Amino acid sequence: METLALADMGRYIGVGLTAIGMGGAAIGVGNIAGNFLSGALRNPAAAPGQTAMLFIGIAFAEALGIFSFLVALLLMFAV
Amino acid sequence: MATNTNDAVGMPQLDFSTFPNQIFWLVVTLVVIYLILSRVALPRIGSILAERSGTITADIDAAETYKRQASEAEAAYNKALEDARAQAHKIVEEMRADIQADLDVAIQKADAEIAARTAESERRIAEIRDSANEAVEEVARDTAREILALFGVKAEDKAIDDSVSTRVKGGAA
Amino acid sequence: MADANGSLAIRPMDQFVVRPLFGGETVGMFTITNVTLWMALTVLAVTAVMVLGARGRALVPTRGQSVAELAYGFIYKMIEDVTGRDGLRFFPYIMTIFMFVFFANILGLIPWAFTTTSHFAVTAVLALSVFISVTVLGFVLNGAAFLRLFWVDSAPLALRPILAVIEIISYFVRPVSHSIRLAGAMMAGHAVAKVFAGFAAALGVAFVVPVLAVTALYALELLVAVIQAYVFTILTCVYLKDALHPHH
Numbered sequence: 001m002e003t004l005a006l007a008d009m010g011r012y013i014g015v016g017l018t019a020i021g022m023g024g025a026a027i028g029v030g031n032i033a034g035n036f037l038s039g040a041l042r043n044p045a046a047a048p049g050q051t052a053m054l055f056i057g058i059a060f061a062e063a064l065g066i067f068s069f070l071v072a073l074l075l076m077f078a079v
Numbered sequence: 080m081a082t083n084t085n086d087a088v089g090m091p092q093l094d095f096s097t098f099p100n101q102i103f104w105l106v107v108t109l110v111v112i113y114l115i116l117s118r119v120a121l122p123r124i125g126s127i128l129a130e131r132s133g134t135i136t137a138d139i140d141a142a143e144t145y146k147r148q149a150s151e152a153e154a155a156y157n158k159a160l161e162d163a164r165a166q167a168h169k170i171v172e173e174m175r176a177d178i179q180a181d182l183d184v185a186i187q188k189a190d191a192e193i194a195a196r197t198a199e200s201e202r203r204i205a206e207i208r209d210s211a212n213e214a215v216e217e218v219a220r221d222t223a224r225e226i227l228a229l230f231g232v233k234a235e236d237k238a239i240d241d242s243v244s245t246r247v248k249g250g251a252a
Numbered sequence: 253m254a255d256a257n258g259s260l261a262i263r264p265m266d267q268f269v270v271r272p273l274f275g276g277e278t279v280g281m282f283t284i285t286n287v288t289l290w291m292a293l294t295v296l297a298v299t300a301v302m303v304l305g306a307r308g309r310a311l312v313p314t315r316g317q318s319v320a321e322l323a324y325g326f327i328y329k330m331i332e333d334v335t336g337r338d339g340l341r342f343f344p345y346i347m348t349i350f351m352f353v354f355f356a357n358i359l360g361l362i363p364w365a366f367t368t369t370s371h372f373a374v375t376a377v378l379a380l381s382v383f384i385s386v387t388v389l390g391f392v393l394n395g396a397a398f399l400r401l402f403w404v405d406s407a408p409l410a411l412r413p414i415l416a417v418i419e420i421i422s423y424f425v426r427p428v429s430h431s432i433r434l435a436g437a438m439m440a441g442h443a444v445a446k447v448f449a450g451f452a453a454a455l456g457v458a459f460v461v462p463v464l465a466v467t468a469l470y471a472l473e474l475l476v477a478v479i480q481a482y483v484f485t486i487l488t489c490v491y492l493k494d495a496l497h498p499h500h
Contacts, residue, residue: 049333052330052333052334052486055479055482055483055486056483056486056487056490058479058483059433059483059486059487060429062433062437063429063432063433063436066432066433066436066437066440067429067432067436069436069440070432070436073090073439073443074090074093077089077090077265078089078090078093089265090265090268091265091268091269091270091371092268092370092371092372092373092435092439093372094270096278096279097270097279097285097287097373098373099280099281100270100279100280100281100282100283100285100287101270101287101368101371101373101374102373102374102377103281103282104285104287104288104291105287105291105368105373105374105377105378106377107291108291108292108294108295108352109348109352111295112294112295112298112348112351112352113344113345113348115295115298115299115302115303116298116302116344116347116348116351117344117348119302119303120299120302120303120306120320121302121324121343121344121347123303123306123309124302124306124320124321124324125324126309127306127309127310127311127313127317127321128321128324128325130311131311134311
């Protein structure tokens, strides 16, 4: 029982730590959106053509956050 | 842990026993959606869009034609205006030339008249002058004869006449 | 959750359970399950929007027809912009993927709904079908020249082998990230919404706070559902572009 509780504790700490990874993804997405906005304000004419690139970039950055969320889920429910 | 099938044990996403079921129904769904889209929906929407763009293109073409016609009409109008202006100008020029010609003729006639009158007057003046000279000569001859008679000089009339007319001519000259 | 007998028994993963609709305990390959139900509803929604919406064939579109035309034009332009004009051959396939993911995501947001796209089995099949068809298409259209995709000509010669290894790894990671991104985003939002809803049940009078949070989260999830469908489709177009034009 003792060891099981200890294992649970470690698991929950690990789940909490993986949440930091999602914060990293949030920083990345914010960076992309902010840089897109500053670029778009400098050259508004070119902005509409690049929204696809914006979403692709966001998707790539966000995927990594989702990977860390997945690790959290796996720790929480599958391990 | 509850044993109810409604409760998840771990992650349901990793329950591999349900995978064949999900994949089967997914494939069925995708095939059905593909058939619906490619056989019915997409050709229909594509034809609607093509028809609309065709209509719009035709309308734009018609508008273009009308615009061209209007500009052609305007060009024709401008040309007619230009022609009329040129015509008017020409008529004015012709009229001016006519009047000028008439005027020239009249002036010439008047000049000729003036010249004729001047010549006439000069001729008369010359006549008068001639007659005056003759009269002077006459008077001079008579006077000379009288004077000679007074002094008692006998002279031939002819000699007196010659000398007087020579003197008068020379004086007049 | 580990404490099944605790007072705060929030079970955020229950909504993802695949279960038979008409009794029975086992889920066989052909069993009619909630997966079947929600996929059938997805088909119905796609039919309603794309077929019934454009039924009138009106020159000046009605509201429903505008939606169908908008979806058509959106994906058509996406393929044209991202893949190029020769990618339009695959328009019906990409449209199928977009329509399925979009409506599965949106329908999954209905309370008590089952989100088919939150399952790795579904998204992995979608992503793998894209990956395999792109790879096969790349080799069929370009032959061995398709391998130049991994050989970056613009890089210094010494770096190219290292870059090639990285490119190959990233190429094979594509289906993984492609599928897990969609399923993960869907699962995350639904699980978080469920957790907040559980708080609302547990907090008694103070339930207003988590309910407001769930409301805000729901709006975010709606956005995520649309963006994930868009992203899944545009990445399909990007991968398709590699197959059609493998040189960088």
